[in-house]
Amino acid sequence: MVKTLNRKLLREIWLMKGQVFAITLVVMSGVATFIMFISTMHSLDFTRSKFYREYNFADVFVNLKRAPESLRDKIKNINGVNQVETRVCANAKLDIKGFKESVTGRITSIPDDGNPLINRLYVRSGRLPDPFKDNEVVINETFAQAHGFKLGDQFAAVINGKWKKLTITGIVLSPEFILLMKTGAMTPDFKRYGALWMSRKAISKAYDMEGAFNDVVLTVYPGTPLSDVVRDLDDVLGRYGGFGAYGLGLQSFAQVPGLGGLVRRRKAVHEQDRTFRHAPPFSTASSPAQAGPGGDPQTAPTRCSSAHSSAVWPSTSTSTSSVCSPRRGGGRRTAAGVAESL
Amino acid sequence: MNQQPENFFQVRELTKVYHMGEVEVHALRGVNMELYAGELVVLLGPSGSGKSTLLNIMGGLDTATGGFVSYRGKELTQATEKELTEYRRFHVGFVFQFYNLISSLTARENVSVVTEIAPDPMAPEKALELVGLSDRMNHFPAQLSGGEQQRVAIARAISKKPAVLLCDEPTGALDSKTGIVVLEALERINRELGTATAIITHNVDIAGMADRVIHLSNGRIAEVTTNQVKKSASELQW
Secondary structure, X not given: OOHHXXXXXXXXXXXXXXXXXXXXXXXXXXXXXXXXHHHHHHHHHHHHHHHHHHOOOXXXXXXXXXXXXXXXXXXXXXXXXXXXXXXXXXXXXXXXXXXXXXXXXXXXXEOOOOOOOOOOOEEEEEOOOOOOOOOEEEEEHHHHHHHOOOOOOEEEEEEOOEEEEEEEEEEEEOOOOOOEOOOOOOOOOOOOEEEEEEEHHHHHHHOOOOOEEEEEEEEEOOOOOHHHHHHHHHHHHHHHOOOOOEEHHHHHHHHOOOOHHHHHHHHHHHHHOOOOOOOOOOOOOEOOOOOOOOOOHHHOOOOOOOOOEOOOOHHHOOOOEEEOOOOHHHHHHHHHHHHHHO | OOOOOOEXXXXXXXXXXXXXXXXEEEEEEEXXXXXXXXXXXXXXXXXXXXXXXXXXXXXXXXXXXXXXXXXXXXXXXHOOXXXXXXXXXXXXXXXXXXXXXXXXXXXXXXXXXXXXXXXXXXXXXXXXXXXXXXXXXXXOHHHOOHHHHHHHHHHHHHOOOOOEEEEEOOOOOOOHHHHHHHHHHHHHHHHHHOOEEEEEEOOHHHHHHOOEEEEEEOOEEEEEEEOOOOOOHHHOOO
């Protein structure tokens, strides 16, 4: 019926074909950009979930002062807990040839029987450290790239006050340290903060942690409310200087020294979300702060954790290395302070 | 008009006031008139005398402030918007001073726009033939002269076979020679189709071709004269 008007429309579109073409192009590129972002987001989301799943990313994290290895069974018996891994974690000052600034290394132990059970490592190149060698280390890829490290390269670390030369045997990726960020930094600093893994035997010896641990990660059975596990875990570890466990949703927060209070506050919020989620947000993670041996809250080493592992402030550090066995009180105080200032 | 023709329009005490801020402009101050079937009326008057306002109200394009207008017994001044739309669509043909053709459509298509929605239209070709444009049907408005464009507009107006054709200064933008061609077309329509035609003009000479001449002045009808001898459009000159 409106044949003539349709003809009018077509004719007028043809008359301004240049504009129509330009408009179409703009709309198309808008739609294309949108689709691109959406699909990128989906694939990132998928990749992250897959990575977390395949490398068995932990559901609950806790950092403590020191506990005997025998406590592991008690933790394992907590309702809903699937796998438990005890670790020894420490921060160390690194001495890298040709790089004059202070570098902090976040050392995490690897079980002597091989690859960790939880937060497994993807070996990009090389191999994991020999459990019987105390000078072998694997480092995360971004740190290696920042310094141009290759397999077999060496750097030194001040481990528990002793200067030690370490050899890189492998370059790895970990679900726990996807984006390492220093405390207070707006952007990650790959040069000045890196994640390191050494054999449990070597690091325990260096920090006098043989037969003990100062860090626990665990996975829970699907459907288990994380908040219940966290509560029970805190009960178990309370007398061993536990800093308060937290679920993977809080991992990047808890990472920042002194944010324990914030974590605890957020925990209350998370408690309502009682279902266990497999895929946590991309860059959220952290651990309760720990004060270093010096007691200076600012020198508190960061927890082993993914996404943001926040770090020590090297310039104010009074000690060049520190075990993750901070003072409970100091940590808490700092935590409260930072949380309030936030 | 010896037999009793149907009274198409009855206008009674029609007033129209435009409010321009504080000022009230009285365009019509109580107009009374009739328009009979088949007749050709010329509305004559200077600018601002209310000619166009009167025609717009009769054509359902504008609303009155007071008084009433009825078309075949139906009161237009009380009609709803929908009724007015139907009235405009089915009963009235309009010709404007500046043609109002769609520039991206040919003469034939400009007429088709109307014939496609009218209930009992004539073929666009027939309408164009009536105004003498058979050979220019496929030309775009830009390819036609002013007079030709106005004749396309007339063809468009009459293609739906309206009972009334209202023309607002149809020759206003044309020279006398072209104007006469346009008036011839209107005259032919009036004669052959019996369409009641009202032509607005301020050109006294055109009055010669009318059955009746209604003189408007200052919003009132000053005088109504009947031409005893009706001139044909071709005899006009100005």
